[in-house]
Amino acid sequence: MSIGIFDSGIGGLTVFKEVAENFPKADIYYLGDTARVPYGNKSKETIIRYSIECATYLYHNFNVDVLIIACNTASSYALDTLKKILPIPVIGVVKPGAQVAVRYTKNKKVGVIGTVATIRSGSYQQELKQLNPDLEIHQKPCPLFVPLVEEGWIDNEIAKLTVKEYLQELIDKGIDTLILGCTHYPLLKNTIKELYPHINIVDSSIAIVEYINNLKLDLNGNGKRHILITDESHAFDNFRKLLIGDAKTEKIELSDLCSL
Amino acid sequence: MSIGIFDSGIGGLTVFKEVAENFPKADIYYLGDTARVPYGNKSKETIIRYSIECATYLYHNFNVDVLIIACNTASSYALDTLKKILPIPVIGVVKPGAQVAVRYTKNKKVGVIGTVATIRSGSYQQELKQLNPDLEIHQKPCPLFVPLVEEGWIDNEIAKLTVKEYLQELIDKGIDTLILGCTHYPLLKNTIKELYPHINIVDSSIAIVEYINNLKLDLNGNGKRHILITDESHAFDNFRKLLIGDAKTEKIELSDLCSL
Numbered sequence: 001m002s003i004g005i006f007d008s009g010i011g012g013l014t015v016f017k018e019v020a021e022n023f024p025k026a027d028i029y030y031l032g033d034t035a036r037v038p039y040g041n042k043s044k045e046t047i048i049r050y051s052i053e054c055a056t057y058l059y060h061n062f063n064v065d066v067l068i069i070a071c072n073t074a075s076s077y078a079l080d081t082l083k084k085i086l087p088i089p090v091i092g093v094v095k096p097g098a099q100v101a102v103r104y105t106k107n108k109k110v111g112v113i114g115t116v117a118t119i120r121s122g123s124y125q126q127e128l129k130q131l132n133p134d135l136e137i138h139q140k141p142c143p144l145f146v147p148l149v150e151e152g153w154i155d156n157e158i159a160k161l162t163v164k165e166y167l168q169e170l171i172d173k174g175i176d177t178l179i180l181g182c183t184h185y186p187l188l189k190n191t192i193k194e195l196y197p198h199i200n201i202v203d204s205s206i207a208i209v210e211y212i213n214n215l216k217l218d219l220n221g222n223g224k225r226h227i228l229i230t231d232e233s234h235a236f237d238n239f240r241k242l243l244i245g246d247a248k249t250e251k252i253e254l255s256d257l258c259s260l
Numbered sequence: 261m262s263i264g265i266f267d268s269g270i271g272g273l274t275v276f277k278e279v280a281e282n283f284p285k286a287d288i289y290y291l292g293d294t295a296r297v298p299y300g301n302k303s304k305e306t307i308i309r310y311s312i313e314c315a316t317y318l319y320h321n322f323n324v325d326v327l328i329i330a331c332n333t334a335s336s337y338a339l340d341t342l343k344k345i346l347p348i349p350v351i352g353v354v355k356p357g358a359q360v361a362v363r364y365t366k367n368k369k370v371g372v373i374g375t376v377a378t379i380r381s382g383s384y385q386q387e388l389k390q391l392n393p394d395l396e397i398h399q400k401p402c403p404l405f406v407p408l409v410e411e412g413w414i415d416n417e418i419a420k421l422t423v424k425e426y427l428q429e430l431i432d433k434g435i436d437t438l439i440l441g442c443t444h445y446p447l448l449k450n451t452i453k454e455l456y457p458h459i460n461i462v463d464s465s466i467a468i469v470e471y472i473n474n475l476k477l478d479l480n481g482n483g484k485r486h487i488l489i490t491d492e493s494h495a496f497d498n499f500r501k502l503l504i505g506d507a508k509t510e511k512i513e514l515s516d517l518c519s520l
Contacts, residue, residue: 035306036296043492046295046514116494143494144418147407158404158425161418232303234376234403254306 001219002027004064006054009037010229010236011146011183012070013243015093018205019068019212020225020245027221029062030247035231035254038146039073040115040182047117051078052085053257059086062226066217068208069093072114072181076121089215096207097179098127102135104200105177109136111170114181116141124181138173142166142182149184150235155191163191171196180204230254261479262287264324266314269297270489270496271406271443272330273503275353278465279328279472280485280505287481289322290507295491295514298406299333300375300442307377311338312345313517319346322486326477328468329353332374332441336381349475356467357439358387362395364460365437369396371430374441376401384441398433402426402442409444410495415451423451431456440464490514
């Protein structure tokens with residue numbers, strides 16, 4: 001059996017790494033749409049169109065049995081559409097993250113950070129409120145975090161100041177739990193922990209593994225690892241050692257996606 | 261007569277502003293490809309294809325008499341191709357900037373900063389060396405500058421630290437002149453000046469105006485201002501007041517570009 005993962009770029013490799021480690025026998029196919037990254041500043045219609053292209057590509061070419069949308073922006077806008085289109089389980093990052101946050105929080109004050117589009121979509125807020133209407137939710141878009149991570153500045157002075165600039169107002173509001181609503185952000189986890197050690201951090205990639213485990217799928221295969229990107233990427237090279245291991249990587253043409 | 265300006269996004273509005281102020285009677289059409297921004301991390305082939313689509317759109321729809329490529333990345337990779345395709349003068353930002361730098365520098369040590377793709381292209385280095393083979397050129401990609409500017413963080417502590425992190429090594433090499441090889445960077449000009457007051461800063465948007473003046477074109481029209489973007493943009497809204505004035509703005513479909 002095989003798992004498909006798609007992301008707007010390479011941030012979803014944090015999900016790939018976690019899934020690959022936890023399901024060693026599953027065949028795993030990752031598609032990073034690096035030619036059109038980031039989705040986070042695009043309109044809803046554009047995000048849905050791109051997501052359909054990526055998802056159907058993985059489904060048609062590799063017969064994946066389950067599809068993970070590793071991109072928070074795509075999860076926020078395109079999950080319902082993809083569930084309707086594809087005859088397999090489709091998992092976004094929002095629901096698993098929200099479930100873990102509800103379990104973690106003691107004082108019912110939860111912070112959510114992500115791209116401008118993810119926060120604007122209100123998807124975490126909606127999911128959290130459904131799970132517990134009494135939650136107090138504080139959201140904040142953090143557009144500098146992705147480029148910081150892609151530059152490899154995850155624990156220098158600039159990273160620390162930027163984390164403080166974005167997060168202090170959430171902390172001041174008394175949150176005890178923080179959802180990292182973007183797949184790049186787990187790479188800043190240690191810096192956030194160092195500055196705010198008392199906060200429970202929800203890392204979507206770990207939440208997704210737990211969520212898949214609960215689906216009780218038979219995920220035995222040949223342990224194949226295959227990573228596809230739609231364009232070469234400076235950041236991809238930075239992430240490679242950290243997250244990919246020795247998986248096969250391949251560049252595909254954007255026109256192959258668009259022609260579906 | 262009319263001027264077309266295209267950019268990968270909204271950074272080129274610094275060029276629009278300068279051109280609009282200096283040629284008040286010209287009709288000016290600006291196309292920002294905000295649906296596919298940034299070009300800076302895309303491959304050469306992708307950048308050329310996108311540039312052809314933007315340029316031919318402006319030429320076919322508005323009959324522009326001169327075309328400015330306000331994007332440094334597109335100027336670096338697509339200028340020659342566009343010059344061949346279009347029967348009008350096509351101006352990139354690289355040559356005008358290089359000419360001004362050569363005039364400014366006293367010690368013949370010039371720094372160039374830009375996106376990863378612009379620096380990797382070596383286009384400024386090539387242009388500068390052609391103008392004066394004796395120049396000592398030091399280059400540095402600064403990928404954090406665009407998101408900083410788009411966040412509006414142009415003079416806070418994080419902006420200052422980031423400027424120092426990127427520029428100090430160029431300063432240590434003794435440059436007396438610095439080319440801002442990205443249209444977003446002029447918005448960081450004051451912070452750079454404050455930290456390094458002895459450095460001559462070359463702002464491409466000002467260099468382009470000078471270059472157009474030297475072409476002695478008849479640019480009298482009706483003073484029309486028309487801005488087109490391919491997707492809504494958070495950053496566009498931030499820039500609006502600062503750079504656009506009361507120009508007409510319109511969102512166009514990406515498919516209109518791609519179908520040409």
